[in-house]
Amino acid sequence: MSTQDTEADEQDVQERLESSTAGRAAISVLIVVLLGIAAIVNMPESITKNALAPVVGRAANLIGLDQGWAVYAPTPRGLSTYLEARVLDRDGTTTSVPIPTTTGVSEYWDYRWQRYGDTLLNGPDNKPRWAPYARWVADQQRAQGRHPVVVSLVNISAQSQPPGSPVPRTAWVERQFFSIGVGS
Structure with a gap:
């Protein structure tokens, strides 16, 4: 046919x-x-x-209709947050691994990564997802020839300021919230 x-x-x-x-x-x-x-x-x-x-x-x-619009009104989210994994290798080096993102048109089909990162950062109810993500990061590092022994998840955040403020947000703050040994 x-x-x-x-x-x-x-x-x-x-x-x-x-x-x-x-x-x-x-x-x-x-x-x-x-x-x-x-x-x-x-x-x-x-x-x-x-x-x-x-x-x-x-x-x-x-x-795909499960998106909330509370980010816009009545009280928009005031905290900008990012997830980053910090991978400690057997040789003592540390590599920072952000959530995978792309630019341009591909942002639309890669947005799921940003949503997943937000899910991991949104409270202790998502704690069961932390270890699988950290292990996945370790597997990705192994595939690149590295030898990870510990993966830590870090919340990088800053408070957004109201429109018209001299600076758009406060200084970025990093907080490690999870760590797991992944052996090698």
Whole structure:
């Protein structure tokens, strides 16, 4: 089957859906469901949201609608934070390993790393994720020919200042919050 045949088949399915009453109704229902999920995920804390969250949460996570907008209002987050792993090698050298990031268009599909870093930094509930991430960093270092013995996770943070302040944020502060021996 050629690429043209596949594209024609996909177009036929789309045309059939859009040209039939049942197809248009199905598309409308899908749109209403997606808008409903987005509305529930973004509504303020309430009894309704808490009741619907278990049902809607998994679907929202699956399709990528699980983002909160509290960063914008009513009280935006005032703390800028970054995660960095510090890897101590067998020879005594230390390597700093930030969360993997890229620039340009690839930022959009690599954003998951930033979200993962935020998850690791957001409280003791995420403690079970610290060791697996530290071991993953150690494995990446081994793949580069290094010999890690200890991986420490460091929270680098600064308090953002209100608009119009002479400096955008306070001085950066580093706090090690986890360390694990990874042997070599």
